[in-house]
Amino acid sequence: MRHGFAVRVGPVGFRIGSEWQAPVAALARLYEGYPAPPDGVADFTVRLEAARPWRRWARPAITIRGDFTLPDTAPLPLAQGLLAAEMGMNLQMALGARRWLLLHASCVERDGRALLMSGHSGAGKSTLSALLGERGWRLLGDEFALLDPATGLVHPFPRPVSLKNESIAVMAADISHERFGPLIAGTPKGDIRHLRPAADAIARMAEPARPALLLFPQFGQTEDLRPVGPVESFVRLTQASTNYVALGETGYAALTALAQGIPAIGVDYPDTASALRLVEALWAEAPR
Template sequence: MRVNISFNAGPFRIMLEEFEKPFLDDFHALYKHQLTQQNSSQRLTDFRISVKAPSGLRRYYRPQTCFYFDQFQPFYPLPYSQTLPVFEWGLNWCIATQAHQFLQFHAAGLAKNNTMVIMPAPPGSGKSTLTAALMNHGWRLFSDEIVLIRPSDGLAVPIARPINLKNNSIDIAESTFPESFLSQRFKDTHKGTVALMAPSELSVRNAHLCQKPTHIIFPKYVAGSAMQVTAMDRASAVMELVTNSFNYHMQGRPGIELAVSVVDQCECIQFTYSSFDDAYAYFDSLEV
């Protein structure tokens, strides 16, 4: 059985036209704060998505799931058991390939008081785990994957969607943040085992509050290391940020000028850590 769901994720309105019912409980738990918000039915839909099993024999033999955006199927089918992560990855793809009204960075974004941190980092650097930790420590989640910058005023725009945790970080998150909802584990994906953590109510409730970026922090988890904070030169920060941008080239010169202005207004830092307590103390000290 399939159901239709409509909800807002930050600046986007998503129409999930068909979704496989066995994954609905997790979906509702992950998006419960969005789903309980008053969603204006007048608002235009940005992304019309279906995630469903193909018809015919493949519903029964090695069942699969397919992602559709406006009836276009951009990806090969994946195992049916991965339906929920397929939705998350597909929605990331929709934003990255369609939402060029924003400058986009592959990065996490978090804010507390007047401090707004952009955290670009390659896979395996512990970005999502640190993001989950800070969110559970009272920081407002903008995004775990895509930071949006609005060109008109240079503000970061929250999306507040689930955090994608992988492999060992799932056990850490489960034991450290038992109060946060964590989905079932999806095994044997192309990223290994993944689980999704729901965004905090604080993050979703304030997803309309855009904020000026103040810090660009490149985190790296190194087991057993002492915390290390190193100032990064801005030229290197621009190159790193641009490397992690999905679409600066789509925006031409205004895109690179905006990326440079974000760097120029931020402190740029390389941050090595091994304990959440060190990270909490450091991030909480980032007063503007």
């Protein structure tokens, strides 16, 4: 490919090739301070290719390709090239990762213990993890929690946080603009802007943490807390995992250990201020 970029995020090395310079330049800016893959060898490759040869120039459209691809994905306009690269990296992890049980969850750490937050898209797990990452917690990841079946530890995967719509302004109010990627407007999920995690999250991306508390946040409801039993927790996490079935009994053992080992609580919250207060209160009560 004409243009390339390589980066390590937690235990995973990526290389991204592109037929255009712009997405690669945007990646290099967004991932400033991240290390390169060890020995230059990447685990996964993403390629941003023209949907048709002439679409490199005429109404340029990006097709996401790589080691793992989904059929029938709609091409993205070149203006959304950074998003295409991020989606491509997510896709490689979701379809290709086998060393960990992948949970679609955000994760933050304090005192060596990890707080996991799982929920459907729009539940606020990204925003909450990003906010906590600026308030004394270490961000392990806003998208995937990497659960090691051998140790039960969660490995950091601190990609830039994908902020959407209203949460962009919430975060931009407090944080230097240098940590933000470009505003990507008009995506299927609305406006998206990426936020590079705090320097500490990147510097300590090789340090895993022991899960201590699992929350299922839900935005837009009146404030409410509800204990979630291990079986419900387990079932919801199987639904939140991209590779539970592929890992077979290894995944089952890892997930039952997690669901039985830590308390889980459903958290309905009307606004981010109450969410942060509830999280801190629940964390203070979590068994040590």
